[in-house]
Amino acid sequence: LASLVFQLRAQNQVLKKGVVDEQANSASLKEQLKMKDQSLRKLQQEMDSLTFRNQQLAKRVELLQDELALSEARGKKNKKSVESSSQLSQEQKSVFNEDLQKKIEENERLHILFFEADEQHKRLEAELRSRLEVLETDAAQHQAVVDSLTKKYTETIEKLQNDKAKLEIKSQTLEREAKDCRLRTEECQQQLKNLQAALGSRLEESLCIINEKVPFNDTRSARYNALNVPLHNRRNQLKLRDLAGQALAFVQELVTALLNFHTYTEQKVQIFPIDSATDTISPLNQKFSQYLHENASFVRPLEEGMLHLFESITEDTVTVLETTVKLKAFSEHLASYLGFLRKILPYQLKSLEEECESSLCTAALRARNMELHRDMKRLTAVFEKLHTYVSLLALPSTRPEGLLRTNYNFVFTNIAAGLHGFHDVLKDISKHYSQKAALEQEVPTATQKLITTNDCILSSVAALTNGAGKMASFFSNNLDHFSTSLSYGPKGGAEFISPLSAECMLQYKQKAAAYVKSLKKPCADSVPYEEALANRRVLLSSTESREGLAQQVQQSLEKIAKLEQEKEHWMLEAQLAKIKLEKENQKLKNSLSGHLTETIQEHSVLPNTAEQKKETTEKSLREPIKSTSLVIPIRVTNCSAPDAESREDLIKTHYMARIAELTSHLQLADSKSVHFHAECRALAKRLSLAEKSKESLTEELKLASQNITRLQASKFFCNDELMTTKRSYEDQLSMMSDHLCSMNETLTKQREEIDTLKLTSK
Numbered sequence: 001l002a003s004l005v006f007q008l009r010a011q012n013q014v015l016k017k018g019v020v021d022e023q024a025n026s027a028s029l030k031e032q033l034k035m036k037d038q039s040l041r042k043l044q045q046e047m048d049s050l051t052f053r054n055q056q057l058a059k060r061v062e063l064l065q066d067e068l069a070l071s072e073a074r075g076k077k078n079k080k081s082v083e084s085s086s087q088l089s090q091e092q093k094s095v096f097n098e099d100l101q102k103k104i105e106e107n108e109r110l111h112i113l114f115f116e117a118d119e120q121h122k123r124l125e126a127e128l129r130s131r132l133e134v135l136e137t138d139a140a141q142h143q144a145v146v147d148s149l150t151k152k153y154t155e156t157i158e159k160l161q162n163d164k165a166k167l168e169i170k171s172q173t174l175e176r177e178a179k180d181c182r183l184r185t186e187e188c189q190q191q192l193k194n195l196q197a198a199l200g201s202r203l204e205e206s207l208c209i210i211n212e213k214v215p216f217n218d219t220r221s222a223r224y225n226a227l228n229v230p231l232h233n234r235r236n237q238l239k240l241r242d243l244a245g246q247a248l249a250f251v252q253e254l255v256t257a258l259l260n261f262h263t264y265t266e267q268k269v270q271i272f273p274i275d276s277a278t279d280t281i282s283p284l285n286q287k288f289s290q291y292l293h294e295n296a297s298f299v300r301p302l303e304e305g306m307l308h309l310f311e312s313i314t315e316d317t318v319t320v321l322e323t324t325v326k327l328k329a330f331s332e333h334l335a336s337y338l339g340f341l342r343k344i345l346p347y348q349l350k351s352l353e354e355e356c357e358s359s360l361c362t363a364a365l366r367a368r369n370m371e372l373h374r375d376m377k378r379l380t381a382v383f384e385k386l387h388t389y390v391s392l393l394a395l396p397s398t399r400p401e402g403l404l405r406t407n408y409n410f411v412f413t414n415i416a417a418g419l420h421g422f423h424d425v426l427k428d429i430s431k432h433y434s435q436k437a438a439l440e441q442e443v444p445t446a447t448q449k450l451i452t453t454n455d456c457i458l459s460s461v462a463a464l465t466n467g468a469g470k471m472a473s474f475f476s477n478n479l480d481h482f483s484t485s486l487s488y489g490p491k492g493g494a495e496f497i498s499p500l501s502a503e504c505m506l507q508y509k510q511k512a513a514a515y516v517k518s519l520k521k522p523c524a525d526s527v528p529y530e531e532a533l534a535n536r537r538v539l540l541s542s543t544e545s546r547e548g549l550a551q552q553v554q555q556s557l558e559k560i561a562k563l564e565q566e567k568e569h570w571m572l573e574a575q576l577a578k579i580k581l582e583k584e585n586q587k588l589k590n591s592l593s594g595h596l597t598e599t600i601q602e603h604s605v606l607p608n609t610a611e612q613k614k615e616t617t618e619k620s621l622r623e624p625i626k627s628t629s630l631v632i633p634i635r636v637t638n639c640s641a642p643d644a645e646s647r648e649d650l651i652k653t654h655y656m657a658r659i660a661e662l663t664s665h666l667q668l669a670d671s672k673s674v675h676f677h678a679e680c681r682a683l684a685k686r687l688s689l690a691e692k693s694k695e696s697l698t699e700e701l702k703l704a705s706q707n708i709t710r711l712q713a714s715k716f717f718c719n720d721e722l723m724t725t726k727r728s729y730e731d732q733l734s735m736m737s738d739h740l741c742s743m744n745e746t747l748t749k750q751r752e753e754i755d756t757l758k759l760t761s762k
Contacts, residue, residue: 248309266289298337327393345377349376412479434458
């Protein structure tokens with residue numbers, strides 16, 4: 001906003017200056033117009049005076065002419081007197097003539113001056129009118145500009161007022177932010193002090209740990225540092241895999257085009273200049289055709305090698321030239337294909353020369369064949385160059401001293417140049433072969449088979465050209481990425497020492513990745529560590545251990561089996577008792593009438609027996625004596641059927657209550673015995689665990705004493721590491737202080753901006 005305000009002010013000053021200049025210019029033009037009007041009036045007055053003078057002179061001339069006529073008339077009458085006075089009149093006439101001549105000349109001069117003044121006046125008037133019109137139009141334009149500028153300036157002033165209000169609000173917010181920043185700086189300073197104290201304590205702690213724990217620093221030695229896993233750049237790996245996929249597609253396209261080119265060249269050799277179907281071709285072409293027939297065994301491995309190279313580049317690997325061992329296989333396949341090209345090149349050249357010697361070959365066709373002769377040599381040379389640099393790229397994975405990292409960029413640049421050269425050669429081959437095919441169609445013995453074969457060769461060459469162009473542009477566009485991404489190594493090291501160290505590094509990386517992956521697995525819900533330790537001790541020493549519980553379950557199963565047997569036995573006993581009871585009831589019903597008298601006699605004796613039983617029950621209540629017997633005295637009131645049934649129910653309930661009480665006592669005794677047995681077993685197990693822990697602690701004590709002695713011996717080798725860490729912490733502290741200084745500077749700048757905004761708003 002401040003820059004916008006400054007720009008508007010500068011534009012306003014320029015526009016004001018322009019308006020003032022235009023006003024001054026218009027004022028000067030008005031002054032000039034007034035002066036011209038004054039001069040015009042003067043000239044008008046002079047012209048009026050000259051016309052008046054001219055009229056006077058004309059009247060005088062008329063008078064003089066009249067006098068002359070009178071004098072001539074008089075002269076005729078009195079010639080004599082005239083002759084006498086001729087001398088006087090002659091003198092007067094000469095005087096008059098001279099005066100008249102002067103008057104005429106003066107009149108003529110005045111007429112000329114009048115005419116010139118009139119013309120000058122008209123011209124000046126026209127100029128002034130045109131200038132006045134221009135000035136009026138300019139004034140109108142300037143007035144329109146002034147109106148637009150005033151309108152614009154009013155709008156600008158309103159906008160600036162709004163901006164001023166906004167800036168005031170912003171200045172207030174910035175003031176609040178400045179206050180917050182001041183508070184934050186104070187907090188940061190306090191945090192810095194705390195961090196300095198914390199870092200100092202951590203430095204001391206780290207120095208102590210380094211003195212006690214670190215035996216050596218592996219980054220000092222390049223041999224050991226090469227085994228360290230470098231920082232994993234997933235984006236870089238994905239980019240390299242994407243680029244390898246694109247290169248694989250281009251290589252597959254080139255392989256298909258090369259297969260078609262060699263196959264159709266073989267067909268062409270067999271039908272031109274001599275058709276093998278009608279005549280025998282030359283031994284040279286037979287051998288050439290035989291070699292061309294073997295092209296697939298040399299071309300297909302290029303695609304396979306590139307596919308294996310693509311599969312070796314994954315997201316989890318570290319892709320550098322030292323780890324891309326599959327590049328060596330691709331280089332070998334390229335070397336085998338180069339050997340194939342070298343093998344067929346002499347036959348191809350001789351075949352073209354033989355075709356030139358044929359009677360069907362014209363001069364133009366011979367020239368095209370010689371151009372193709374040169375193009376085939378260039379194609380083989382280009383493949384030799386590409387193989388040389390690809391084999392150089394494969395050296396770091398087998399023999400790293402064969403190619404230095406400083407030369408990587410040079411090799412990639414030459415590969416890109418070689419691919420462009422390959423594309424240029426294929427363009428020339430396509431051009432010359434199309435001309436050759438057009439000339440061969442004009443041969444009288446040209447067959448449809450020859451024309452079709454030529455078309456197929458041209459299509460394969462066009463596909464080769466397109467594929468080579470895509471490959472060259474692809475490699476050139478990604479040249480910087482290849483040069484930078486394929487040459488990084490471990491932290492603190494310049495390169496990998498050997499392919500063996502790179503392989504070991506990849507193994508370490510896989511182990512680290514597997515470890516991190518195992519850490520990322522979601523943990524099952526568990527109790528805290530301290531509680532788990534306590535539960536483990538309880539589980540190992542309590543009665544709820546697995547062995548104790550299994551033993552208790554076994555005992556419970558045995559008891560259940562015994563109880564089931566007893567239940568069956570007692571169910572049988574109950575059935576037998578029920579049968580006996582029915583029989584007894586039947587006997588009672590039968591003998592009820594015979595024993596009626598006896599019951600009446602016994603009725604008088606029953607109250608005494610009832611009182612005795614009451615006393616015995618009271619004594620039993622006063623004396624808390626437990627009886628283990630199931631037999632109790634039963635009171636018999638009468639021998640009727642309902643009394644007998646109530647008596648049986650009383651006996652039954654008593655026996656059931658007594659059985660339940662005894663079973664509960666038995667179960668309590670069993671559970672106590674099991675608990676005591678489990679406690680004894682737990683105490684024995686706890687004792688054995690304590691002995692084992694005692695043995696392990698004694699062993700750990702021995703190991704700790706050995707480690708203390710070893711670390712004390714290695715303490716002297718860590719002084720340099722202590723100094724480096726101390727320096728690193730000091731650098732961190734200085735960086736933090738610099739950061740605080742920069743924050744203070746930004747705060748001062750913000751305050752200055754706030755002040756400037758306040759001034760501009762005012």
